[in-house]
Amino acid sequence: MRYGAAYLLAALSGSSPSAKDLEKILGSVGVDCDAALAKQVVDALSGKKVEDVVSEGLEKIGGLLSSGGGGVVAATSGGAAASAGGAAAAAPKAEEKAAEPEEESDDDMGFGLFD
Structure with a gap:
């Protein structure tokens, strides 16, 4: 994607990148x-207008955008949906770890900012 983005950015200058x-x-x-x-x-994009490339890309991902991203999981098999549910169950554990306060470090070696 970075190469495509760089190409489109260069193409906006009006020249053929x-x-x-x-x-x-x-x-x-x-x-x-x-x-x-x-x-x-x-080689793949030379001679194409930036607007055409962008509109083709939007058409290709249009199904994802119109469904809000949720339709992809619903369209997969039951096994994939079950594994997605397992991933959702694992999420609260990560939140619990993030909620724990971090211990203070002794990196200042006893010297404070205002000592």
Whole structure:
């Protein structure tokens, strides 16, 4: 997704992006760029309008958006729904651990901020 996002960002400038453009954008935010993947994205998206690419993507995920994300679990088999229920039961345990107060650390070695 990062390569596609970098391509669309570069395409908004009005020119046809190259793999070097993607590398420059990704490098500016500290992300390593695989030249082969960048070239693959450039080859796949070159000549397409940004608006067309975005609308195609929205059509592909339209089912997820219209169902609110909940329809995916309902459409799966019973075993998957049961495992999802097990995951929901495990969630309160994680909340209990998060609610416990943390012990104070002795990192200050006896010196306070205002001593």
